[in-house]
Amino acid sequence: LLFGLCFFHALIQERRKYGPLGWNIPYEFNDSDLQISCRQLHMFVCDYAEPPLDALSYLAGECNYGGRVSDSMDRRLIMSLLGKFYNHQLLSDAEYKFTDSGLYGLPVSTEFDACIEHIKRLPMNPRPEIFGLHDNADITKEQNETSLLFNQILKTLPREVAGASDSQQLIEEISSEILAKLPGAFDVDDAQLKHPVLYEESMNTVLIQELIRFNVLINVITESLKALLKAMKGLIILSAELEEVFDSMTLGKIPQMWLEKSYPSLKPLGSYITDLLHRITFLQNWIDSGTPSVFWISGFYFTQSFLSGVLQNFARTKQIPIDHLTLNFLVTKFGPHEDSIEPPPAGAYVKGLFLEGARWCSESHSLAESHPKILFAELPVILFMPVKKAESSSASSASASTYSCPVYKTLIRRGVLSTTGHSTNFVLCIDLPTDREATHWINRGVCALCQLNT
Template identity: 60%
Template sequence: MLPAVQNFIVERMSQKYIEPPTFDLSLCYQDSNFFSPLIFVLSPGADPMAGLYRFAEEKGMLPPPGSQATNPSKFSVSVKRRKISVVGEVNPAELLARASKSKLQTISLGQGQGPIAERMVMEAVQAGTWVVLQNCHLAASWLPELERICETIITDPTITKPSFRLWLTSYPSPVFPVSVLQNGVKMTNEPPAGLRANLLRSYLNDPISNSEFFNSCNKPKVFEKLLFGLCFFHALVQERRKFGPLGWNIPYEFNESDLRVSVQQLQMFIDKYDKTPLEALRYLTGECNYGGRVTDDLDRRLIMSLLNIFYNSKIIDDDKYRFSNSDIYFAPSKGAYDDYVEYIRSLPLVPHPEVFGLHENADISKDQQETQLLFDGILLTLPRQTSGDGKSSQEIIEDLAYDILQKIPQDFNLDEIQNKFKVMYMESMNTVLIQELIRFNRLTKVVRSSLQDIRKAIKGLVVMSSELEDVFDSMMVGKVPAIWAAKSYPSLKPLGSYVTDLLARLAFFKDWINGGTPSIFWISGFYFTQSFLTGVLQNYARRMKIPIDHLGFQFDVTKFETSVPQKPTMGAYIKGLFIEGAKWDRKTCIIAESLPKILYDQVPVIWLKPGDRATFEEKSYYQCPVYKTSARRGVLSTTGHSTNYVLTMTLPSDKPESHWVNRGVAMLCQLDD
């Protein structure tokens, strides 16, 4: 929502109409009965279980935790070589006593859990207690049985006690029983939108909102400062998702349970140690609690870089430690709980990208992604038939198929090319060329045959199969058909740009065949980029008689933009890369801040210089990942290589590496348009 619109709403109505209300479970409970399940529709970043446990305690279904005075917990923590062990002693008698008094039973559904869940429901029906079945979407085969229980067992007042309640949690799923959904009380507790709303929710929820907990630490200043930093970090990692690949390579579902565990660990460590063990806290919070969800190594690098902003000694010592270059976001001086809440309410409703560590251009990328998502939804409603005097959809597709067929060249003659570029021990590029041509021949055959068949199907000469129908529908909305994508290199381009890009790749290899090995390689034109990189290393290894496992690349960004005077003496020149989140400064030859409203910068020719990794010099570099597309994620193929990640380049920088890590800077082989 734009600030002008927000101000207008506040002036004409009130502040409450731009702030989401807090979730009230008691109101939902009042609408329920023993025969109507209460269904939590889960969303990324939301965890309803903490609120449910708290509500169960209020209703007397779950006894409050007792005193641990008889056998207090003892913890010891050791930090050595980034390995941390936490040893604790708890009172098992208290845990067993609390479990025996509980009238709330929970189970997470999955393989083999159905019969156990059914037994728990039958016992609770007779006892009049509560049952929580979590993650129903993971038990698709047992859901028909759940439907039978909800329709026959719990609806019978002669069997079920009025105090019985069945709670269900599930992500939206097509296999969830419709009748259960219709008869139940539906609830969703989506994570708040916006940095301020995230911070406010953290401070208004347990355990932070509990005054006894908030004031229980024996070092209140240290605890309150680091607690605010932790909550800010939690809001930051949540909100970075809206920036797409600039925020995270993979959008993770960080939720309140991650924050809650980290807050409890923070209090425990501050209480137990005279000097706060920041390294241990960073490891537990970044690598274990939040990092436990992270599956991408570069995302793990990012999460630790962000956490270093909030978990450091400066936030404790400085009364106004700033989280960004502006004076808006900082760690307030020690005060009462209400002072922190008041400061949070004073923050801007729409944060600037700089607070996330991103360039102002990130807002443009975010808006483009939201617009594209909207247009994709509109295209799904596009009718096949056209009205008026224009061409019919069949005529449009037939003309488009004919036009593409005229542009697609004939397949490469592999026999002739193999005779010209024979397998040579000292020239691995010949093998790389043949492998690439085999892959492109496979792709062009699929493209050609599908276009020929769709033209015949439109004329009624062949049956319109489901595959051809998908080709027709995709071409109608300007998308690459799935049958092409299955045989294609990774690409996010629309149909028109994809065809143009494919023709450019074929022309690149045609020039290679006719003119010999090029002096500069278009790295974006390769189907399997890793084979080219391996070929460059292999040539050097055989020439210098060094094991290829010892070799790596050094990267020299040259002054040449598109062409070079001659081939390098070793390695290879490459072109065709774009840098996102930053630019390449031609004068100083380092990466620098992007220009306003320029999202991508084409990088000059880069010299890949192979060498022994043991001899590489240590310099101030940014380890910049290179991807084939802007999606920045991909699955490992049978070769052990990612379908999207290419390699990591070292680029010179005059700023700390964390600056560019937070910026989300990466190189792309191709753009989306």
């Protein structure tokens, strides 16, 4: 147990190098966490004929190490990882292995010298499997390190572009191109006439709220670019805010002024504008053609309002209090790019989610291991079906094994903690069928994303 605890301490420290795939928030675990856990382990082993593993797991996972953990998904992960080292099989099997490959396991003898020799024989460069991760995690880690290196190099470079055109001319061209592509603000009054606020249709309210939010963003982008073009021509003063817009555009990044009024995004400037235009098109089609049969969940500014709209429609139709409802999830056989899909009788079809750390197998209709070198896999259309909470609980207990997969808006996963205890980057958890233990996917760091970085 002591060897397993020390191994666990090293494991959770090293998981930080994998970024959000390792931990949503990189915690500063230190030696005091290990020392108090060791003292508690010594006390319980000496005082009880059989070590109370549940108590030891709670103290180490929830109190000592877990006391630093503020994210609910990270807390779930730390208990799952600790379960590899605090279990009855470890006590009863002298050849217990921590991984399927058998490279990592218990020392043959508990003598100090034997433990040191065992540790020396461990691989110098640990594979992702010891952390519970897929081999693709190494690719993700190296991409993150490369991106960080290049971002630091960019900060040291002068703001001049080699060639005939200097940086000012380049920014003028980019600004003019964005202004030409970007449509004007939505006509909210016209949209309200076509989609009036109705008791029977909450999605009309969701649409109007989305239009108002996007109008604010469109106006900020448009006005800042127009002001920047005037400033570069010497017509107005180049303020600190406009200078920040200029510098960010030079580096191909989203200006902070835009991000303050924008939905969360980690995309570079060009991809961000393309994504924004897709979202605007999605909403314009909704205005012109009516409520879509399949909702592009990535296209919403505030995704939680859409989820509330789905629940509210069902609650008003069935005359049930909305706080008695929850969502069930059914992964359909419809591909994410199919057009001829009829709307469901209740609930909503949703597309636009990407799995990280796993993929969806349509043959077995369950989660499966990622293909080598493929970091993300798009999910099929999913039915979000409102049900009573009591019915959902009984159905979950009777159904096959599922993994409660967290959904995040961006790849970074972490965000500001809200009063609900969830990150502002967190959307909800969807239950996905699996033929393996849920802890396998928890250790893999599997999640669904509304948008990628590219």
